[in-house]
Amino acid sequence: MKAIKQWFARRGALPLTAYLLALAVWLVLGAVHFGSDAAVKAQGRLTExxxxxxxxxxxxxxxxxxxxxxxxxxxxxxxxxxxxxxxxxxxxxxxxxxxxxxxxxxxxxxxxxxxxxxxxxxxxxxxxxxxxxxxxxxxxxxxxxxxxxxxxxxxxxxxxxxxxxxxxxDTLPAVWQYFVPTWYQAFCLVLYPALAAAAAATILAVFADTKKRK
Missing domain, CATH: 2.60.120.430 (Galactose-binding lectin)
Incomplete structure (x- = not known):
């Protein structure tokens, strides 16, 4: 718990955390999609x-x-x-x-x-x-x-x-394409973690201000 507090006490820790989480989720989704396609190919259900x-x-x-x-x-x-x-x-x-x-x-x-x-x-x-x-x-x-x-x-x-x-x-993704976002997906990966970090920062600021007034 102390290490977590120290981490978030650093400047920029909140947006950095949001981007790291987004990256981790993206990589996990890529791995899941790759594994899913590999499985259905092995079953003969994803064929040309x-x-x-x-x-x-x-x-x-x-x-x-x-x-x-x-x-x-x-x-x-x-x-x-x-x-x-x-x-x-x-x-x-x-x-x-x-x-x-x-x-x-x-x-x-x-x-x-x-x-x-x-x-x-x-x-x-x-x-x-x-x-x-x-x-x-x-x-x-x-x-x-x-x-x-x-x-x-x-x-x-x-x-x-x-x-x-x-x-x-030639229309199905190569292995690397499961993990590389399109331009629109890259835009979302830039935008939404920033919005999430800003929302979290606002909530934390309101919570801290309410706590001071008590």
Missing amino acids: ETMPVTDWQLVGLEQNNDGTLTTVDGDPQMILENVGSRVVRTISYTAQFDGEAREMCLYYTTKVGEDYSADRRVFPESRGNGQYVYTLPRTALAALRLDPCSPEENKTVTLTMSGLTLNAA
């Missing part, structure tokens, strides 16, 4: 799987004889209703459009029969040359709905889609 478009239920899309897809309304969808025991971390594909794709997104549900919601939606990372990658959150998945484009009113878009793959090897 290239799927033909015909494995998905097409809504608002018509498949042409040459394999291309043409939108027939303003809300085209590709639905995979039964994710089953698969663990899906990423979905990637290459697509070319003969018009403006506009919004592209992927919806997911975590329970059978659950409605799709904007709260459970991810947007793609464009890797150039028409390749798009969606990275899903770490949660149980029941169904997936891919919205590959969003045509303007009274217009159609024809798209050529290839390489539709779950968990493509």
